[in-house]
Amino acid sequence: DQQVKQNSPSLSVQEGRISILNCDYTNSMFDYFLWYKKYPAEGPTFLISISSIKDKNEDGRFTVFLNKSAKHLSLHIVPSQPGDSAVYFCAARSGGTSYGKLTFGQGTILTVHP
Amino acid sequence: DGGITQSPKYLFRKEGQNVTLSCEQNLNHDAMYWYRQDPGQGLRLIYYSQIVNDFQKGDIAEGYSVSREKKESFPLTVTSAQKNPTAFYLCASRKQGAVEAFFGQGTRLTVV
Numbered sequence: 001d002q003q004v005k006q007n008s009p010s011l012s013v014q015e016g017r018i019s020i021l022n023c024d025y026t027n028s029m030f031d032y033f034l035w036y037k038k039y040p041a042e043g044p045t046f047l048i049s050i051s052s053i054k055d056k057n058e059d060g061r062f063t064v065f066l067n068k069s070a071k072h073l074s075l076h077i078v079p080s081q082p083g084d085s086a087v088y089f090c091a092a093r094s095g096g097t098s099y100g101k102l103t104f105g106q107g108t109i110l111t112v113h114p
Numbered sequence: 115d116g117g118i119t120q121s122p123k124y125l126f127r128k129e130g131q132n133v134t135l136s137c138e139q140n141l142n143h144d145a146m147y148w149y150r151q152d153p154g155q156g157l158r159l160i161y162y163s164q165i166v167n168d169f170q171k172g173d174i175a176e177g178y179s180v181s182r183e184k185k186e187s188f189p190l191t192v193t194s195a196q197k198n199p200t201a202f203y204l205c206a207s208r209k210q211g212a213v214e215a216f217f218g219q220g221t222r223l224t225v226v
Contacts, residue, residue, distance in 0.1 A: 043217030
């Protein structure tokens, strides 16, 4: 049972425009949600997180929105840059601060065209 | 420099052989994790450990074993019981109380 889903395998965006990456989850017990960026043959790099009690968190060009009633979160990148081209994973945390297990979605390949 | 080191980056083994992947961190993090990445399936949790000499199975622990004898080290053994061992393996660590985990650069294991 996939508890975290990214239904769009890929997204193509023009440089300077907004990129919106989506993620859905099923487990109401997740207490934090995170976004990671990954290049091929490298480890994921943490981008931004949001607590389940918030609905928005912003860090520079990156904003994450959380809709708890819909069990949906999204990552907005504005403006998009060619260097943003990578695979983006959303992740959800369970187990609290003790174990901090992260469950990942399948990833979305973002391509930003110059 | 503080960080997580996985070695080797590429590893080839014959079918039926056990192989151990190394993961070392000098971040003084308490929790450590092993994930596996397969194309189109995201990252799946194999094992995790909160403290020395304690670890728990993740979602796909069958065919794998771990040890946590030192805080900075969390080696993963891929045994011959693992049906499809060829994959990209990622180790991560997390500071107590922090939300995010930090990842190593990964080891690509190919079994022939």
